[in-house]
Amino acid sequence: MTGLRYVYAVCRPFGTPLQSQLTGVAGDPPRGLTHHGLVAVVSHVPERDFAEEPLRAHLEDMDWLTETARAHQGVIDALTTVTTPLPLRLGTVFRDDSGVRTMLEAREEDFQRTLDRLEGRVEWGVKVYAESEPKETARPAQKAASGRDYLRQRRAQTRSHEEMWQKAESFSTALHQKLSEFAEDSRLHPPQNPALSQATGRNVLNAAYLVPRAHSEEFVEMVDRTKGEFPGMRVELTGPWAAYSFAGEADMAGGEKP
Amino acid sequence: MTTPSRMPEPYGQGSSANLADILERVLDKGIVIAGDIRINLLDIELLTIKLRLIVASVDKAKEMGIDWWESDPALSSRARRDELTRENAELRERLARLEELEPGRAEKREAP
Numbered sequence: 001m002t003g004l005r006y007v008y009a010v011c012r013p014f015g016t017p018l019q020s021q022l023t024g025v026a027g028d029p030p031r032g033l034t035h036h037g038l039v040a041v042v043s044h045v046p047e048r049d050f051a052e053e054p055l056r057a058h059l060e061d062m063d064w065l066t067e068t069a070r071a072h073q074g075v076i077d078a079l080t081t082v083t084t085p086l087p088l089r090l091g092t093v094f095r096d097d098s099g100v101r102t103m104l105e106a107r108e109e110d111f112q113r114t115l116d117r118l119e120g121r122v123e124w125g126v127k128v129y130a131e132s133e134p135k136e137t138a139r140p141a142q143k144a145a146s147g148r149d150y151l152r153q154r155r156a157q158t159r160s161h162e163e164m165w166q167k168a169e170s171f172s173t174a175l176h177q178k179l180s181e182f183a184e185d186s187r188l189h190p191p192q193n194p195a196l197s198q199a200t201g202r203n204v205l206n207a208a209y210l211v212p213r214a215h216s217e218e219f220v221e222m223v224d225r226t227k228g229e230f231p232g233m234r235v236e237l238t239g240p241w242a243a244y245s246f247a248g249e250a251d252m253a254g255g256e257k258p
Numbered sequence: 259m260t261t262p263s264r265m266p267e268p269y270g271q272g273s274s275a276n277l278a279d280i281l282e283r284v285l286d287k288g289i290v291i292a293g294d295i296r297i298n299l300l301d302i303e304l305l306t307i308k309l310r311l312i313v314a315s316v317d318k319a320k321e322m323g324i325d326w327w328e329s330d331p332a333l334s335s336r337a338r339r340d341e342l343t344r345e346n347a348e349l350r351e352r353l354a355r356l357e358e359l360e361p362g363r364a365e366k367r368e369a370p
Contacts (some may be wrong), residue, residue, distance in 0.1 A: 002293065052295050060298070068278060069284045076284075085289040093295035103291060114289075125279060188284060197278035238279055244287035 003044040004051070005033075005094040008075045009242070010104065010111050012140035013039050016082040022134035025071040026050070033097060035104040038111055041079060042100060050093050080242045084119050086111060087242045089099040113248060114192060122216060122240035124209045126179060126223055127192070129201030130168040155213070164232070165204075171230050173206035187245045201234055208245035220247060 024043035081083040144150035191203040
């Protein structure tokens with residue numbers, strides 16, 4: 001089969017084969033392309049969708065993007081169960097196998113260094129949502145009798161709103177501190193938009209933690225214990241993910257935020 | 259070699275993982291390599307999607323001191339600030355016009 005090469009991840013050679021029914025972004029099963037001590041996980045993709053022009057157009061199409069992102073993540077996920085993959089950003093495409101090999105060779109040292117750093121570690125995502133404010137106390141049912149009453153009610157509402165945010169902030173800060181101390185590394189991500197996440201409540205913390213596999217159970221328990229600890233706060237855990245949030249800074253010293 | 263056997267059950271992963279979780283990782287994180295097909299995700303209007311990832315709670319996040327993406331040109335809320343500046347100017351203009359309509363002030367202002 002001809003076509004372009006879509007690269008999902010770079011990892012070290014792994015013994016376990018990937019699930020046989022696993023398919024990549026264009027339906028083609030991913031395979032390993034080994035060069036020296038590294039494996040690029042690659043699948044063939046058609047030019048009609050992944051050449052520069054069509055790819056650019058597709059990326060603006062939310063449905064296409066969603067499907068492709070899920071397929072990309074599906075491959076990374078499968079790799080995470082058998083090895084420690086370095087996930088590449090969506091849409092990394094080469095003309096042919098030799099292009100992929102050249103890339104592996106050019107960045108060999110970077111990859112090896114990052115693999116050393118991330119070996120045996122996974123990423124856990126923790127989000128905190130502040131559920132909507134207690135309406136009963138904040139909003140009296142009766143209509144304001146006068147302008148002055150109205151203003152008084154508005155002030156009370158604002159105050160209870162502020163209190164809610166303050167609580168959410170101190171809860172999130174304390175949780176993040178506790179989890180950061182346990183994890184090897186952490187990143188704060190921007191809060192998520194409910195239109196995409198379909199989640200209820202305001203997203204007040206969206207963080208990623210780098211945790212060794214061996215300590216993951218403990219980490220999960222730690223997060224679980226905070227659930228329901230504080231009324232009105234919802235804690236959500238996702239993972240284990242490949243170390244997406246910690247892989248993209250191979251060239252940066254000191255682990256500064258990207 | 260690490261053994262995945264001790265790993266806890268996945269949480270909210272796979273098909274049930276929320277779209278924002280997946281997009282923020284596959285589009286925003288991970289290793290950036292210039293392939294043969296040169297698409298810079300930051301360049302194109304996909305930016306609108308990136309913005310949609312964050313824009314909902316930006317004000318709140320800033321209040322909480324989570325604002326590092328401000329320094330990321332791709333995620334800067336410049337457009338929103340511009341919008342505010344414009345609105346501000348509009349309001350000042352309206353205020354000036356109203357003041358002119360008020361007789362006392364109008365006299366003072368328009369006195370030769």
